[in-house]
Amino acid sequence: MTEHDLVRELVEKNSSKIILLVADGLGGLPLKTGGKTELETAQTPNLDRLASIGTSGSSVPVLPGITPGSGPGHLGLFGYDPLEFKIGRGALEATGIGFELGSNDVAARGNFCTLDSKGLISDRRAGRIPSEESFAVVEKLQRVNITGVETFVKPVKEHRFVVVFRGSGLDGRIADTDPQATGVSPLDPQPLNPNAQKTADIAKEFVKQARDILKDEPKANGLTLRGFADKPNLPSYEELYGLKAAAIAVYPMYKGLARLVGMTLVGQPQTLSEQINQLEASWEEYDFFFLHFKYTDSTGEDGNFDEKVKQIEQLDAMIPKIEKLHPDVLIVTGDHSTPSKLKSHSWHPVPTLLVAETCRPDGRQQFSERDCLGGGFGIFPAKHLMLLAMAHAERFGKYGA
Amino acid sequence: MTEHDLVRELVEKNSSKIILLVADGLGGLPLKTGGKTELETAQTPNLDRLASIGTSGSSVPVLPGITPGSGPGHLGLFGYDPLEFKIGRGALEATGIGFELGSNDVAARGNFCTLDSKGLISDRRAGRIPSEESFAVVEKLQRVNITGVETFVKPVKEHRFVVVFRGSGLDGRIADTDPQATGVSPLDPQPLNPNAQKTADIAKEFVKQARDILKDEPKANGLTLRGFADKPNLPSYEELYGLKAAAIAVYPMYKGLARLVGMTLVGQPQTLSEQINQLEASWEEYDFFFLHFKYTDSTGEDGNFDEKVKQIEQLDAMIPKIEKLHPDVLIVTGDHSTPSKLKSHSWHPVPTLLVAETCRPDGRQQFSERDCLGGGFGIFPAKHLMLLAMAHAERFGKYGA
Numbered sequence: 001m002t003e004h005d006l007v008r009e010l011v012e013k014n015s016s017k018i019i020l021l022v023a024d025g026l027g028g029l030p031l032k033t034g035g036k037t038e039l040e041t042a043q044t045p046n047l048d049r050l051a052s053i054g055t056s057g058s059s060v061p062v063l064p065g066i067t068p069g070s071g072p073g074h075l076g077l078f079g080y081d082p083l084e085f086k087i088g089r090g091a092l093e094a095t096g097i098g099f100e101l102g103s104n105d106v107a108a109r110g111n112f113c114t115l116d117s118k119g120l121i122s123d124r125r126a127g128r129i130p131s132e133e134s135f136a137v138v139e140k141l142q143r144v145n146i147t148g149v150e151t152f153v154k155p156v157k158e159h160r161f162v163v164v165f166r167g168s169g170l171d172g173r174i175a176d177t178d179p180q181a182t183g184v185s186p187l188d189p190q191p192l193n194p195n196a197q198k199t200a201d202i203a204k205e206f207v208k209q210a211r212d213i214l215k216d217e218p219k220a221n222g223l224t225l226r227g228f229a230d231k232p233n234l235p236s237y238e239e240l241y242g243l244k245a246a247a248i249a250v251y252p253m254y255k256g257l258a259r260l261v262g263m264t265l266v267g268q269p270q271t272l273s274e275q276i277n278q279l280e281a282s283w284e285e286y287d288f289f290f291l292h293f294k295y296t297d298s299t300g301e302d303g304n305f306d307e308k309v310k311q312i313e314q315l316d317a318m319i320p321k322i323e324k325l326h327p328d329v330l331i332v333t334g335d336h337s338t339p340s341k342l343k344s345h346s347w348h349p350v351p352t353l354l355v356a357e358t359c360r361p362d363g364r365q366q367f368s369e370r371d372c373l374g375g376g377f378g379i380f381p382a383k384h385l386m387l388l389a390m391a392h393a394e395r396f397g398k399y400g401a
Numbered sequence: 402m403t404e405h406d407l408v409r410e411l412v413e414k415n416s417s418k419i420i421l422l423v424a425d426g427l428g429g430l431p432l433k434t435g436g437k438t439e440l441e442t443a444q445t446p447n448l449d450r451l452a453s454i455g456t457s458g459s460s461v462p463v464l465p466g467i468t469p470g471s472g473p474g475h476l477g478l479f480g481y482d483p484l485e486f487k488i489g490r491g492a493l494e495a496t497g498i499g500f501e502l503g504s505n506d507v508a509a510r511g512n513f514c515t516l517d518s519k520g521l522i523s524d525r526r527a528g529r530i531p532s533e534e535s536f537a538v539v540e541k542l543q544r545v546n547i548t549g550v551e552t553f554v555k556p557v558k559e560h561r562f563v564v565v566f567r568g569s570g571l572d573g574r575i576a577d578t579d580p581q582a583t584g585v586s587p588l589d590p591q592p593l594n595p596n597a598q599k600t601a602d603i604a605k606e607f608v609k610q611a612r613d614i615l616k617d618e619p620k621a622n623g624l625t626l627r628g629f630a631d632k633p634n635l636p637s638y639e640e641l642y643g644l645k646a647a648a649i650a651v652y653p654m655y656k657g658l659a660r661l662v663g664m665t666l667v668g669q670p671q672t673l674s675e676q677i678n679q680l681e682a683s684w685e686e687y688d689f690f691f692l693h694f695k696y697t698d699s700t701g702e703d704g705n706f707d708e709k710v711k712q713i714e715q716l717d718a719m720i721p722k723i724e725k726l727h728p729d730v731l732i733v734t735g736d737h738s739t740p741s742k743l744k745s746h747s748w749h750p751v752p753t754l755l756v757a758e759t760c761r762p763d764g765r766q767q768f769s770e771r772d773c774l775g776g777g778f779g780i781f782p783a784k785h786l787m788l789l790a791m792a793h794a795e796r797f798g799k800y801g802a
Binding site: 027030084341342347349374379 | 793
């Protein structure tokens with residue numbers, strides 16, 4: 001029996017409310033041996049109080065030692081094994097710009113490149129063409145017209161864009177056309193599976209028309225396509241957990257990830273404060289609320305220890321407003337660690353906290369990496385967090401008699 | 402996606418150095434309830450200092466409650482699931498005497514036995530014939546000559562020896578010929594799979610010729626064969642981790658295990674001190690160093706608590722010399738526990754310590770079974786240790802975007 005089959009078997013509905021507050025990249029490291037992490041440094045009276053009444057633990061996003069991107073990091077928190085459920089590069093890129101993928105879609109990431117007079121690649125990134133220029137070129141590509149499919153071309157940033165083909169019988173098993181070298185031609189889109197022949201032909205036609213449209217561009221006169229991918233096949237929150245779920249996020253990537261598991265995007269909040277207002281506004285209508293807070297990650301990526309500390313303190317300050325809603329289950333965690341010291345995502349476990357009436361005390365007095373180690377959830381795979389959320393919301397029946 | 406596929410996908414090369422110091426049978430037990438283990442009793446100022454700056458944990462060699470032999474114990478530490486990757490008895494026996502198995506080899510363990518005038522087994526171990534006598538008998542078996550294969554016969558100890566057949570199309574799926582009883586004949590080598598018929602015929606011919614050679618031996622006039630096995634099919638360290646790995650071990654068994662995963666044996670050290678010298682000498686040439694220290698296990702097997710304590714202290718005294726090399730990752734662990742109290746391997750988790758720049762502090766002040774329990778790695782499967790080693794050596798890219 002898979003874990004998801006077990007979930008489906010045990011789910012019971014009630015009127016409980018669950019909040020999953022994801023502080024992106026929450027976990028950290030001390031700058032120097034013997035020092036404190038960002039979370040240990042921050043003054044977090046509210047989170048510390050919650051730690052003393054809730055249950056803590058250290059969540060492992062994928063496996064020990066494995067650093068996840070945002071995709072696998074969030075899939076784990078949402079209860080999907082990130083090694084089993086994968087989001088192809090093209091699908092993630094489309095998701096990241098807020099494009100809503102459908103089940104008839106195949107998405108690929110496009111890169112503009114510069115071709116010389118012989119059609120060979122002279123610059124794989126079209127001189128890192130500025131976004132403004134690139135967006136104008138993308139606009140021209142809207143003229144591509146391929147019989148039998150709808151084609152969407154969307155800008156991302158600089159030389160990067162996204163192509164989505166929508167039609168029946170498409171299959172994303174297509175090889176990259178980027179030869180990863182200069183002085184050679186872009187490759188033809190080749191099917192990696194016989195079922196993908198039709199899609200390869202469509203991609204080929206796209207390239208042909210695009211090349212014609214771009215032929216007079218000074219920099220972006222060619223293109224390569226990578227990471228062809230279908231929409232990932234994730235069971236929805238509604239089907240799996242019986243939860244009506246809302247996502248309250250600022251950035252497209254996290255909105256997209258939430259939408260992939262069937263959450264509804266509510267509001268257009270731009271700040272944490274607006275996110276909390278949205279939470280209040282949507283409170284009656286949903287069972288589950290995913291709140292995404294970006295700045296613990298971005299400050300970590302910037303290597304700005306002090307600023308990450310401040311962002312944690314700002315998050316802490318919002319906790320009382322969240323508590324006022326009296327959620328049955330309130331979870332505070334991260335999708336991975338982003339230590340300022342490393343200026344990047346890392347593999348270190350993520351401090352995690354769950355507060356509910358049904359929590360067993362675990363003697364924690366603080367919310368920190370160190371304290372979470374001895375917490376009641378121990379060191380556990382992130383994919384099990386939703387099992388705990390559902391249990392503490394009393395939304396699971398008994399397994400076996 | 403399997404864990405090894407994930408590893409292959411994420412591996413990045415750099416110039417970091419990793420040391421895996423295996424104190425065989427490191428974990429222990431107090432002799433009396435309420436007492437201290439060997440490691441807790443030993444004065445280990447260096448390991449304790451490392452514990453205060455590194456991350457600790459308790460590694461579970463196979464599964465809770467499962468006592469491993471040296472083979473599964475080391476496979477786990479090397480990152481191979483010991484339930485998935487198995488080393489057949491014959492292959493392990495050959496490995497243990499330092500015989501380098503090839504992919505065309507089938508190895509079996511042989512036992513001399515005594516046959517009565519009717520050819521029935523009267524003593525299954527040939528009166529536990531002393532090694533010197535047995536070795537002479539093994540020497541006579543070099544005369545065996547089988548068309549189409551090379552045959553190697555190597556002494557082990559007392560009545561035990563190893564036979565290796567080398568040739569194309571061999572298959573180790575052959576039943577044991579030891580009837581596990583006296584008063585009956587040795588069994589014929591029978592194929593357990595149609596593909597193994599040729600190998601069974603070869604084994605039969607071996608037994609026939611050997612019986613003829615041995616017919617006048619007073620004790621060892623017969624033989625049985627057990628544990629037929631191919632060379633285990635383990636991905637190499639180079640292929641899996643992209644690591645150029647050196648093994649610095651004194652005993653043949655551990656050299657053999659290291660060779661099975663593609664490590665290079667360096668030097669012929671006879672003492673820990675010589676091992677450290679070899680480590681220094683080979684430092685520039687390799688990325689990964691497996692150092693095996695035997696005496697924490699052998700003293701445990703002897704039930705000599707005090708001597709095991711001394712061996713741990715001698716190991717501790719060598720730590721500063723290792724530190725002087727400034728490894729990027731230094732791991733100290735064991736392949737299993739060997740409590741003096743039990744005089745044998747045991748299933749208890751193994752105290753484990755990893756030191757790197759990227760360690761998150763876990764509040765440990767001592768290296769001991771008790772302290773490791775609350776360490777940052779928690780209680781974890783030994784097979785995940787290499788993931789952590791690779792991560793802390795910053796030799797893994799990010800999983801997913």
